[in-house]
Amino acid sequence: MNLCAQLYRSFVAIYRRDGDIEDDSLTTDVAATIVHISVTDGHHMSYRDLFLRLLDGKPSTGPIRGRRFWKLVFARRIFFATIDTDYAGFIAVALMRAVLLKPTVGLFLRPLQCFRTERTIIYPMKRRVFRWLCRLPKLRLFSIIPHDIHPELHEISHDWIHDPQMWDLWIDGQPDLPETDLSRRVEMERGDREVMIYIGAANGIKGFPELVETAKTDSRKLLVVVAGSVPPNFRATASDLRAMGMIVEDRYVSDDEILSLYRIADFAWCRYAPDYDQASGVFGRAFQTGVMPVMRKGSFIEKLFVSRNATSIPDILESDITKIRGSLGNNQS
Template structure:
């Protein structure tokens, strides 16, 4: 758990820990004997296709992650149709593996453009040290007479911050039941909603959080606001870390996040804007630390196995896999193949 906004650096960190990955230069992409992975195919699409095809001629593996597969999978726009056609054709190449970070059973159309899928790294990357720190803070917490609902990360309309603030200000029944807390930089175009929240008795921390503050915010929360757009097609680090820590999340009804929570049986409340009072005054799922740990372990095992196969690495020994399923999460247990180094590529920030 590195920052509110550092999704791809967090991905690279996991790949470094598990597979010995390193950040590569453009030259490395073509010349590396080891597998190469692109962390965001959408942002370097033509380079990904070129590198994959050139490397395929030499029998070398190339892996690409689709972070936002929805437009390519379903959009009628010419650009997306072209990319959809190219990815479908590339599925015939054995040395090229395109992966989504959303399970196919959450949105089956993704299977038409990708070879396989993993769980978003931020659904299984919390370390034992971070988990223990949050649990220690929870034990020290003095519960009040209201639940704490927290919106973390950059606050914007896309994340439903306007609805979050407006609902708290308008409905006294919510103010009696919850303390609404927003922690993260507020987008300038909705800055007035931070004032609305504060005037109603909520709390708005309009700045980026440090790592320690982020852990503290999770520990202080009874539910996490994850009200992302219905068409949002990627998992969120905020949602993912809440899931791993066993904290219920509030998601937009019918969104991809809602589908993910339903399919994976994650602690959640699905809310439509017109039903916010009804849903948030109903039963609140209790936190379940053990379930969060189990889910993260399961996500890690499935994702590591898929990545190992994509990289052309040998499967994990059965004994080690069994030990991991009974003990520490494999998300924090390095599983490097001593003969393989993965070159990971991402665009400079």
């Protein structure tokens, strides 16, 4: 109890109510599994909503401080749909809950950073911290990078699941992808060409310059569709694509529009820069919808594709959901 009191005083000093933004949706139902995310950009909201449904949970959204911090500490079960946006908050909650012997489960999106070498202090320190966290009672860390592809991740995570974007569309069975004005336009303009989609903002990390070079070599046989904003430094390159008869949607593209492109695409561009070797939502959607991903040889997603291509998506979904549910159910206090 003395240790609990010391931790309580320490964390009150750090997690003051000053500036706290309360989340009215944070449940007071002590029997519920809380599904938490700290930020709402990118894929975080979709991850939260997915696991809310799968775990029949209650949402918690926002910075881990003030009253939210203490509600997370004392909740019966917690699933962090992503831990990567607030390591400090996650670690603080996990420590307190370990003392209280309450089950905590977290999804680790970027575990491979622990083994990178270009930042000689930060990444080794991160590796040591997560190696230590794996020893905490009642804590389970799940990597979205499979351990059979990167066995070193055993060191800093207890187990793994696939990136949920490799199976989330199949929860109610094989998905029926929508049609939109954008997909109908692509169908009208494709002619005899195969369609290759590039999803997201144009940048070097996602290989946009290489995409343009590929389009130049196959412009008669390939219709490239870029669906996402184009920053000023790539506007001239985008103009080159348009001049070749390609489609560039330089704007926010809705989720339905993106899914509609997978409905009619033959290929999805996933040939990212070597230093962006991690799970990919575009790859996951291509895997789910039967679109062939264009990948860099030797990349993580190529290894994943080769090893999982013969596995049915329902089997992957069932295995991953069983792991997550089991980690919460088996550890109930």
